[in-house]
Amino acid sequence: MQQAREHTLKAFDEDLDRLRALISEMGGLAEHAIQEAMRCLIQRDVEGAELVVDGDARIDDLEIETERRVVQLIALRAPMAGDLRDSIAALKISAVVERIGDYAKNIAKRVPQLGGAQIEPMSLLPEMARIAAGMVHDVLDAFVNRDAEAAVRVCQRDQAVDDFYDSIFRALLTFMMENPNNISQSAHLLFVAKNLERVGDHATNIAEMVYYAATGRYMGDTQKYGGTR
Amino acid sequence: MMDETAMYHQPTETTPLRIIPNRDNTPDGATQVAIRQLNFFYGKSRALNDVSVNVPANAVTAIIGPSGCGKSTLLRAINRIYELYPDQRAEGEIEIDGRNVLDRTYPLSDLRRKVGMVFQKPTPFASSIRNNVGFALSYYERLSKSEINDRIEDALKQAALWDEVKDKLNQSALGLSGGQQQRLCIARTIAVKPEILLLDEATSALDPISTAKIEELVHELRETFTILIVTHNMQQAARVSQRTAFFHMGELVEFGRTRDIFTNPVQQRTQDYITGRFG
Numbered sequence: 001m002q003q004a005r006e007h008t009l010k011a012f013d014e015d016l017d018r019l020r021a022l023i024s025e026m027g028g029l030a031e032h033a034i035q036e037a038m039r040c041l042i043q044r045d046v047e048g049a050e051l052v053v054d055g056d057a058r059i060d061d062l063e064i065e066t067e068r069r070v071v072q073l074i075a076l077r078a079p080m081a082g083d084l085r086d087s088i089a090a091l092k093i094s095a096v097v098e099r100i101g102d103y104a105k106n107i108a109k110r111v112p113q114l115g116g117a118q119i120e121p122m123s124l125l126p127e128m129a130r131i132a133a134g135m136v137h138d139v140l141d142a143f144v145n146r147d148a149e150a151a152v153r154v155c156q157r158d159q160a161v162d163d164f165y166d167s168i169f170r171a172l173l174t175f176m177m178e179n180p181n182n183i184s185q186s187a188h189l190l191f192v193a194k195n196l197e198r199v200g201d202h203a204t205n206i207a208e209m210v211y212y213a214a215t216g217r218y219m220g221d222t223q224k225y226g227g228t229r
Numbered sequence: 230m231m232d233e234t235a236m237y238h239q240p241t242e243t244t245p246l247r248i249i250p251n252r253d254n255t256p257d258g259a260t261q262v263a264i265r266q267l268n269f270f271y272g273k274s275r276a277l278n279d280v281s282v283n284v285p286a287n288a289v290t291a292i293i294g295p296s297g298c299g300k301s302t303l304l305r306a307i308n309r310i311y312e313l314y315p316d317q318r319a320e321g322e323i324e325i326d327g328r329n330v331l332d333r334t335y336p337l338s339d340l341r342r343k344v345g346m347v348f349q350k351p352t353p354f355a356s357s358i359r360n361n362v363g364f365a366l367s368y369y370e371r372l373s374k375s376e377i378n379d380r381i382e383d384a385l386k387q388a389a390l391w392d393e394v395k396d397k398l399n400q401s402a403l404g405l406s407g408g409q410q411q412r413l414c415i416a417r418t419i420a421v422k423p424e425i426l427l428l429d430e431a432t433s434a435l436d437p438i439s440t441a442k443i444e445e446l447v448h449e450l451r452e453t454f455t456i457l458i459v460t461h462n463m464q465q466a467a468r469v470s471q472r473t474a475f476f477h478m479g480e481l482v483e484f485g486r487t488r489d490i491f492t493n494p495v496q497q498r499t500q501d502y503i504t505g506r507f508g
Contacts, residue, residue, distance in 0.1 A: 005501055005506040006506065007504070007505045007506050008505050008506065008507065009505055012505060078464055079504070080463065080467075080491050080492075080503040080504050080505075081490075081491060081492060081493060081494055081499075081500050081503055081504050082500060082504060083504045084491075084492065085492065085493075216492065216493030217493075
């Protein structure tokens, strides 16, 4: 259902726009945090990683700000139908984006602990991170644009992230078996890969919320997985 | 209390029940008022345009829509109050208990007894509280004095007014507050045991506490009556009704479960109206 028309009460539109802007800002920060954490990981940039860890507080603040504004909007504007679904979606999405920020922080925290030379499976991680961060970016665009089809496309990319995780898992296991000196770094990278895999899952969850907010219907498995499962 | 969901099949989440306007407005479960191709005219201007809807029994149906959309006209058609005015006429059918009440041969006194109506402004008679409720009773039924007193007490209790007026039944109804007067009008209406209650903006002149009392009353009364409520207050429609009908320019745009209409309406016009985007 289209929301093209403006509210008769302009302030209502401003409130909803502000909510979308908040989610957009949170998403931008979370996406940047993932990319920056990965850059620091690859380049062993310990100082940069500290900035990523510190930067997570801003995402946490925005989540609180979103919650405050949604509660206020429901109390003062009594949103209905698409507006109500959007408001609830914003509330839920903010909690998920906050979690995505935590994953980026977790990745950054491992940077000082890595030590030693880079091991080979590390080369797969940047691409995996690129896809996962791209899903976060696109799913939040889909929310801002109320684009259910874009949300479906985001879900369909999660399989690639899962496939990366499986490959990295196997490769790291082999490395650990081959040389016990690799175990510490491999274990850290395994957690990094797991964090990225979770980012993909969370982006998929957001996509489902966006789909419901935009259409009032729940996304079916066929749409979600593109008939591949 | 009757569970709302017991009246019809529960739709699954993926296949929500959709009642398409003017095609199959039949909820599962008993229909109390079957409206078919109703057209209503004020002189030459048409106020209702081919409205077909089945109003379910023992439930609250809210009628919403902008001013002039035909919602009050629909209530006026159901109890034929329009006949009091020249130049107003209805075409089509309104079937209650298997009979078309628009048929001129259908006795008005029977219809008045089946269908009670409460208006925006409380309309108590300038008489005692007791007489207000007892008047219609003695008009319609031959009852002994003690039977009438019992029925007055029952009606006032049902209308949640008894405790406030039991010690002053012989005082003038005009001394009551607006909210009390409105509940008295409801008591007066339900005293004759109608099947259908029509409420036309019955709380719009009341403060929030009186409004809440009437809403609670409507919620209780739906077990006994079929209730149609016209309201400009969408929150009220959402709070008290199980079905909602959205009218626009004399046309029934959408009719469905209240929870669907307010979370996920099918028609763009409904969405625009309930979200406050109607220009």
